[in-house]
Amino acid sequence: MPKPKVFVTRIIREKGLDLVKEFCEAEIWPEELPPDRATLLEKVRGVEGILCLLTDRIDAEVLDAAGLQLKVVSNHAVGFDNIAIGEATARGIPVGNTPGILTDATADFAFALLLAAARRLTEAERYLRAGRWVTWGPSTLLGMDLAGKTLGLIGFGRIGQAVAKRAIGFDLRVLYYDPSALPAWNATPVETLDELLRQSDFVSIHTPLTERTRRMVNAEFLAKMKPTAVLVNTARGGVLDQEALYEALKAQRIFAAALDVTDPEPLPLDSPLLTLENCLITPHIASASAYTRDMMAYLAAQNLLAGLKGERLPYCVNPEVYNRA
Numbered sequence: 611m612p613k614p615k616v617f618v619t620r621i622i623r624e625k626g627l628d629l630v631k632e633f634c635e636a637e638i639w640p641e642e643l644p645p646d647r648a649t650l651l652e653k654v655r656g657v658e659g660i661l662c663l664l665t666d667r668i669d670a671e672v673l674d675a676a677g678l679q680l681k682v683v684s685n686h687a688v689g690f691d692n693i694a695i696g697e698a699t700a701r702g703i704p705v706g707n708t709p710g711i712l713t714d715a716t717a718d719f720a721f722a723l724l725l726a727a728a729r730r731l732t733e734a735e736r737y738l739r740a741g742r743w744v745t746w747g748p749s750t751l752l753g754m755d756l757a758g759k760t761l762g763l764i765g766f767g768r769i770g771q772a773v774a775k776r777a778i779g780f781d782l783r784v785l786y787y788d789p790s791a792l793p794a795w796n797a798t799p800v801e802t803l804d805e806l807l808r809q810s811d812f813v814s815i816h817t818p819l820t821e822r823t824r825r826m827v828n829a830e831f832l833a834k835m836k837p838t839a840v841l842v843n844t845a846r847g848g849v850l851d852q853e854a855l856y857e858a859l860k861a862q863r864i865f866a867a868a869l870d871v872t873d874p875e876p877l878p879l880d881s882p883l884l885t886l887e888n889c890l891i892t893p894h895i896a897s898a899s900a901y902t903r904d905m906m907a908y909l910a911a912q913n914l915l916a917g918l919k920g921e922r923l924p925y926c927v928n929p930e931v932y933n934r935a
Contacts, residue, residue, distance in 0.1 A: 614681075614918045616659035619644055619666045622686055626907025630661065633915050651675045661686065661914050662693075665875075669694040673701055682917020686910040688712060689846060690927050691819040699928045706913025706923045710768060711905040712897040717772035719896035720814055720844045723868035724761075726890055727840045728812070729753040730866070733887050754811065754838060754865060757781040762810030764803070764826075765817035765845065766791035773814055785809060807834040812842065819846035829854040832864060840866045844896045847873030856882045859889050870896045 613635040620639055621627065630636050637653060639645050644665040645653060654660055654676040662668055664687040673680065673694070683698060684706040698705050726732060730753045737743060737751065761777045763770045766788035774784045774797045784797040787806045793799065800806045807813065813835060817823045827841070827850040835841070841864060843850055852873065858864050860882075868890040872881075875894055883889050897903065913923045922932060 614658040615656060616661060616914065616918070617653045617657045618661040619650070620663050620686075622661070622910065623904045623907035625904040626686075626909075626911035629908070629911040630914060634659070634918070654680075658682070659684065659914050659918050661910055663687065664689060664692050667692055668698075670697040673697055673703065681920070682706065682914055682923070684910045684914040684917065684923075685927075686906055689818055691846065691848070695928050699931050702931055702934055704917055704923045704929075704931045705927050706910065706917065706925050707927050708906045708909040708913075709925055711909060712902045713768040713772050715899045715902040716769050716844055716896040717776060719870065720769070720773050720816075720842055721776045723842050723844065723870060723890065723892070724812055724814065724840060725756070727842065727866040727868035727888075728756060730888075732890050736887075754840060756812075759783070759811035760785060760809050761812045761814065762787070762800075762806040763797065764788070764806065764813065764815045766794070766797065766799075767816060769844075770814075770816035771797075773816065782812075803831075804834055807831065808836075810839060811836060812840045814842040815845045815849060817845050817849060819848045823849045825849070825851045827851060827855065829857070832858040835864050837863060837865065839864050840868070842868045844870045847871040847875060852881070852883060855889075856886070859883075859886050862888075866890070868892075870894055 616634045616636050618630060618636055618638040650672060654672055657676055658679055659682045661684045668683055680703055682704055683693060685693060688707055688709050690707050693705055695705055730751050734751050759782055761782045761784050763773060763786040766786040770786060771794060777784050778796050785800050785806050786797050787800050787803050832854055855867055859867055866888040870892045871894055877891060909925060913925055916923050
């Protein structure tokens with residue numbers, strides 16, 4: 611029996627890629643950069659499965675280009691805003707993601723960003739390398755303390771809850787705004803976003819990118835934060851208005867920001883944000899630990915293979931597809 615044809619849009623870790631190669635006739639895009647639009651449309655023609663990354667826009671055009679035999683789309687990510695879920699569901703195509711496994715790595719990194727921004731870590735390192743460290747000074751590179759302060763979490767899913775656990779060890783009071791979340795022993799819910807912003811010394815974003823959350827962090831949002839507050843974003847770049855953030859940071863209306871995600875990605879080198887000492891930006895690496903990326907590849911492969919076999923995906927973002935007549 612011939613193996614099912616699939617297209618994998620990038621080289622993923624061997625723990626998942628070996629499974630795909632064993633079970634499928636797989637074409638794997640070998641370049642560091644993702645395939646361009648024309649190439650993606652060409653490569654998916656006639657395949658039964660697509661294993662993609664968040665850098666690949668899988669919309670109606672791609673699904674139509676693949677053809678009626680397409681059985682599954684597996685996303686090597688937790689978020690799936692790069693995939694037109696409604697279009698896939700309408701075609702009876704299950705879409706998989708990789709939740710849970712990157713919770714701890716992302717929470718660790720969010721807290722690392724919080725600490726680095728609060729204590730001006732990267733700014734201090736640049737200060738040293740520039741030869742500006744000539745003596746110890748009582749007011750040199752003063753940052754913000756954590757103990758006894760308030761951390762506000764916007765979104766209280768797996769990652770938000772994991773950040774809350776870490777915050778307790780730093781003697782932080784934790785608030786969260788998430789109307790859909792269940793009560794938690796280590797954090798206090800607030801009824802409005804305004805209340806969270808008013809009370810928080812640190813604000814960390816953990817929401818998916820939706821039409822409701824797109825550009826949620828805008829000039830009005832930032833104006834409600836404390837002037838001593840630190841903003842952290844490890845969710846999606848699209849939840850933040852970067853022009854508004856630049857203006858707020860430049861005018862020192864907030865103390866600092868630390869971003870692992872931007873819009874677009876990669877961030878252009880002429881972005882005004884890169885001119886600011888109080889803005890720390892990393893290249894979307896919150897989940898970049900060896901174990902986490904191994905398991906993301908494995909889960910993405912498991913979803914792909916299940917779909918090709920006609921089985922229910924272990925991690926399906928559109929389970930309603932299985933209720934179709």
